[in-house]
Amino acid sequence: MHSYISIRSPLLRSTILPLSLRRYITPRYTPTAVASLSISIPDSELSARGFSINYSTTNLDPSALNDVFASVGFPRRDTARLNLALSHSSGSLVWLSRTTDPTKPVAFARATGDGVFNAVVWDVVVDPSYQGIGLGKAVMERVIADLREKGIVNIALYAEPRVISFYRPLGFIPDPDGIKGMVYSRRNLQKKKR
Amino acid sequence: MCSLAAPRVCFRCHPCLSSSRFEVRNNKLLPPGVYLRLKRKPEKRLERWFLKAGFWDSIASSILKNNNATETMVPPSTLHEEEEGEEPIPDQLLLADRSLSDGTQEQIIFSLTGDVDVHALQDLCDKVGWPRRPLSKVAVSLKNSFLVATLYSITKSPEGDEERKQLIGMARATSDQAFNATIWDVIVDPSYQGQGLGKALVQKLTRALLQRDIGNISLFADSKVVDFYKNLGFEADPEGIKGMFWHLPF
Numbered sequence: 001m002h003s004y005i006s007i008r009s010p011l012l013r014s015t016i017l018p019l020s021l022r023r024y025i026t027p028r029y030t031p032t033a034v035a036s037l038s039i040s041i042p043d044s045e046l047s048a049r050g051f052s053i054n055y056s057t058t059n060l061d062p063s064a065l066n067d068v069f070a071s072v073g074f075p076r077r078d079t080a081r082l083n084l085a086l087s088h089s090s091g092s093l094v095w096l097s098r099t100t101d102p103t104k105p106v107a108f109a110r111a112t113g114d115g116v117f118n119a120v121v122w123d124v125v126v127d128p129s130y131q132g133i134g135l136g137k138a139v140m141e142r143v144i145a146d147l148r149e150k151g152i153v154n155i156a157l158y159a160e161p162r163v164i165s166f167y168r169p170l171g172f173i174p175d176p177d178g179i180k181g182m183v184y185s186r187r188n189l190q191k192k193k194r
Numbered sequence: 195m196c197s198l199a200a201p202r203v204c205f206r207c208h209p210c211l212s213s214s215r216f217e218v219r220n221n222k223l224l225p226p227g228v229y230l231r232l233k234r235k236p237e238k239r240l241e242r243w244f245l246k247a248g249f250w251d252s253i254a255s256s257i258l259k260n261n262n263a264t265e266t267m268v269p270p271s272t273l274h275e276e277e278e279g280e281e282p283i284p285d286q287l288l289l290a291d292r293s294l295s296d297g298t299q300e301q302i303i304f305s306l307t308g309d310v311d312v313h314a315l316q317d318l319c320d321k322v323g324w325p326r327r328p329l330s331k332v333a334v335s336l337k338n339s340f341l342v343a344t345l346y347s348i349t350k351s352p353e354g355d356e357e358r359k360q361l362i363g364m365a366r367a368t369s370d371q372a373f374n375a376t377i378w379d380v381i382v383d384p385s386y387q388g389q390g391l392g393k394a395l396v397q398k399l400t401r402a403l404l405q406r407d408i409g410n411i412s413l414f415a416d417s418k419v420v421d422f423y424k425n426l427g428f429e430a431d432p433e434g435i436k437g438m439f440w441h442l443p444f
Binding site for chain 1: 327331334335336338339366368369370371372373374376378400410411412413414415416417420423424426427428429430431432433434435436437438439440441442
């Protein structure tokens with residue numbers, strides 16, 4: 001379990017490593033909860049593998065993002081509206097790029113919300129050529145950590161059936177206490193009217 | 195132990211290890227039955243409060259004009275025009291105007307201007323049994339919400355000299371202002387429930403969001419109110435897509 005690893009390893013490592021390197025290895029802790037902030041692939045390892053971590057939309061190429069959306073089967077978005085959405089992702093925004101190609105996202109996730117109580121995570125994508133190596137997890141963990149640092153603990157998302165098992169190990173539960181995610185559908189309303 | 199009343203599931207930053215830890219504040223409980231038909235009649239609309247929302251439509255049309263065939267997302271306002279010949283939701287709307295038994299005149303106003311007194315909101319939350327939240331945080335959450343819809347009751351005494359304005363309902367939506375919106379905290383004063391006001395509140399908020407071209411309107415509903423939202427056009431688990439919540443590890 002992740003919490004076990006994060007509690008054990010920094011204690012071991014912090015005694016062995018010189019102070020200068022400790023910053024890179026020790027997982028981040030928040031004042032709200034000491035346990036559980038596990039980052040499975042630390043920042044140092046990601047950069048060693050050639051990925052850069054970005055927390056803002058500077059340098060992000062929206063058409064490259066659209067390409068990634070299309071490659072995983074999401075609809076393409078109008079670029080202007082996409083820029084509008086990205087500028088209003090007041091919850092959190094995390095994306096990875098190859099250090100050699102810094103404007104192209106290979107993994108992406110964003111969260112919207114009111115900044116204090118609730119956040120909903122949208123558009124979690126990993127470029128198909130980079131799937132299966134933990135990038136989606138890396139991005140999600142950082143979004144969650146970022147939200148929790150802001151004090152937001154009510155973090156929700158909508159998951160297609162085939163990715164529910166991706167979100168479970170990250171700490172997400174489907175339909176907790178019978179709470180249902182619902183989406184407005186004009187089709188339903190029209191069916192009712194007839 | 196959670197000191198909050200069931201059936202409300204609670205969720206706070208305290209080490210509450212009970213099983214009920216998720217807070218979803220869409221608790222509008224309406225008994226099945228007769229609702230007031232609150233269909234907006236043109237003659238009831240107060241002219242001085244009408245605000246044209248054509249501004250949003252003009253933005254939508256300017257963005258759309260040069261898209262090629264790969265564009266798959268269509269702003270909902272273009273589809274929506276076919277329904278009912280609808281006008282934009284104004285900033286304030288009169289929902290009901292009636293005389294009470296003691297001679298006072300009562301008006302129920304729906305408002306999108308979003309100026310909510312956090313103390314009034316806290317009183318309302320107390321009435322329905324929701325846990326209190328720090329007022330400063332509530333103020334910030336309202337400021338950061340894309341749309342805040344409120345219901346006010348304005349009562350005038352028979353002599354016409356005193357006017358009392360009371361917050362009786364609220365719903366808010368957060369959004370990225372382009373694609374998605376999520377509705378939170380739908381609340382109606384218990385003494386005003388059962389009249390179709392909660393339904394009107396959510397309906398008007400939904401329409402206002404659609405008119406601002408937000409195509410994806412979502413919410414998280416307690417199991418008890420899933421049917422309430424189904425009647426308003428919301429679908430649970432569409433295509434098997436599940437709502438998931440993050441939780442602190444045990």
